[in-house]
Amino acid sequence: MNSEIMFYLLAGMILVFSVLTVTSRKILRAAVYLLFVLISTAAIYFMLEYTFLAAVQLTVYAGGIVVLIIFSVLLTSHISEKAIMADRKQSLLSALAVGAGALLTLLTILRFTFVPSALPAQTSTVTDVGNALISYERDGFALPFEVISILLLAALIGAIIVARKEKDGIIATKEKK
């Protein structure tokens, strides 16, 4: 019973703040609403008893990405600046397309019979997660772990190269401006 109340609360928060994220005229507020959505999602992971995943969601998403987004909002626009929205025709057409897609997906979900598994749940403590990440046997994830570390390194270098201040002679776009 308690978990049901909790779920409805989280579901309501996710939906309301998602809508606010995409409709708010003030960009900084939209970023804060996004933060609430991400925190509610972390709470849903806690409900599903994936505590490590919830902690990662809180630190990486709510702690890292939102701060990055807020920084870039502050760098690129004034606080009082209102976002330009699409005109009425475009937003109406988008709402129609999105509504049709959502309706179709929801109907499919509700008509499909899912068979919940009765098998005992695999625990997901930090030890389990760590062992699986370095295991190269069945149910191990050593290869994705290595690939993701290389991707992170590449993204780090790429972000620095893209965003650095251009000096004369390094990148030619500067002189044409």
Place this chain on the structure above:
Amino acid sequence: MTGSIPIQYFLIISTLMFFIGIYGFLTRKNLITMLMSIELILNSVNINFVTFNKYLYPQNLQGHFFTLIIIAIAAAEAAVAIAIIINIYRNFRSIDVDNVDQMKF
């Protein structure tokens, strides 16, 4: 802790979140808010993976690890996207997609 909640409820939430994200992506003009819509979409997919893992295949952790890796990719994607956005702002003095209409100038 989720004993009495059917799997469909989680799927409905993630579906609605996904399409709200798509709506934002279609109607927003500011690059940063478009990035935020993409984060919403990624997040809804994460909820889907975790729910399927918990309800249908609890003996494995595949969905759990898929979500972990998606979160890492989302962080990398956000970093690179924001670097590009700041570079665009430096060149165009604006990050509205209506004003950014040249690839090179």
